[in-house]
Amino acid sequence: MSNTPAPASTALHAPYRAINFAEKLALIHDQWQQRVVAEMNDYQFKVVKIEGDFVWHEHAETDETFIVLDGHLRIDFRDGAVHLSAGEMFVVPRGKEHKPYAEKEVQMLVIEPRGVRNTGGEESERTAKNDLWI
Numbered sequence: 001m002s003n004t005p006a007p008a009s010t011a012l013h014a015p016y017r018a019i020n021f022a023e024k025l026a027l028i029h030d031q032w033q034q035r036v037v038a039e040m041n042d043y044q045f046k047v048v049k050i051e052g053d054f055v056w057h058e059h060a061e062t063d064e065t066f067i068v069l070d071g072h073l074r075i076d077f078r079d080g081a082v083h084l085s086a087g088e089m090f091v092v093p094r095g096k097e098h099k100p101y102a103e104k105e106v107q108m109l110v111i112e113p114r115g116v117r118n119t120g121g122e123e124s125e126r127t128a129k130n131d132l133w134i
Helices: 020-027
Strands: 035-040 043-053 064-072 072-077 082-085 091-092 098-113
Touching: 020 035, 020 043, 020 072, 064 072, 064 082, 082 091
Parallel strands: none
Antiparallel strands: 035 043, 043 098, 064 091, 064 098, 072 082, 072 098
C-alpha cells in the first residue's frame, strides 16, 4: 500500500456514490453558469440553470447534448427550432449554429468534451468559466 494521496480528480468524488442532480442544482445560484458533476473519458457532464435568451453560437469541433431535467427549453436554429420538456434530450450537431432559450427557468444537463466554451467562438456576458466542479 502506498501513502501517496489520490489524484485530485479522484479525491473530489467518493467512489460508488450516486450523483443527485437536484442536490447539485440546489448549489447553483447563478443562471447560465455550468458546473461539472462528472467526467467520462474526455467528456464532461455539466448541470446548469438557465432563463432567458442565450447568444447565437456554434461548436465547430463537437456535438453538444442537452438533457432537460426540469422546465421547457427551446433551441433555436437559423432554419427552425426544437422544443424540449423535462425528460427529453437533443444533440446539436457540430458546426450547427444554435441559441437556447427558456421563458422560465430550466434546469438541465449538458454533455460536451472537456474545455468546450459554452458560447463557442463568441465572447459575451453569458460566457461561463470552464472546469468548475460542484
